[in-house]
Amino acid sequence: MSRFLRSFVFAWSGIRSAASSQANMKFHLAAAIVVNAAGLLIGLSRLEWLAIVIVQGMVLAAETMNTAIEHVVDLASPQEHPLAKAAKDTAAGAVLITAITAVIVGLFVFGPHVLP
Numbered sequence: 001m002s003r004f005l006r007s008f009v010f011a012w013s014g015i016r017s018a019a020s021s022q023a024n025m026k027f028h029l030a031a032a033i034v035v036n037a038a039g040l041l042i043g044l045s046r047l048e049w050l051a052i053v054i055v056q057g058m059v060l061a062a063e064t065m066n067t068a069i070e071h072v073v074d075l076a077s078p079q080e081h082p083l084a085k086a087a088k089d090t091a092a093g094a095v096l097i098t099a100i101t102a103v104i105v106g107l108f109v110f111g112p113h114v115l116p
């Protein structure tokens with residue numbers, strides 16, 4: 001297997017591991033399915049899809065990175081430590097920022113389609 005393909009397989013396994021172990025990741029994936037189905041139903045424009053795809057990627061990437069940070073913190077600091085808490089809470093904060101951004105973008109994109 002080529003080096004590039006091996007890296008891809010490892011990365012894919014990381015995504016699968018995050019998706020299967022993290023409740024938040026499952027929630028984001030479910031939300032993405034609902035949003036994409038609604039987008040198909042409504043018939044979003046190319047630009048609207050662009051915005052939706054970008055924010056979905058941001059949220060899923062942030063949640064995946066958050067999972068990685070949680071693993072490293074659990075490994076480095078199995079005992080309670082203020083820095084471990086700060087690291088986890090800050091990483092979770094990053095996910096929250098992307099999720100709020102996604103909701104705002106969703107309102108801008110879907111709002112005009114569903115509001116009278």
Ligand SMILES: Nc1ncnc2c1ncn2[C@@H]1O[C@H](COP(=O)(O)OP(=O)(O)OP(=O)(O)O)[C@@H](O)[C@H]1O
Nearest residue numbers: 022023070077078079080081082084085086088089
């Ligand atoms: N080693 C630790 N030291 C101090 N605080 C911690 C530590 N591990 C987790 N916490 C804090 O405890 C709270 C709850 O953490 P918890 O472990 O339930 O969730 P998480 O590890 O952040 O995410 P998940 O539930 O997805 O594993 C969070 O505020 C987190 O920062």
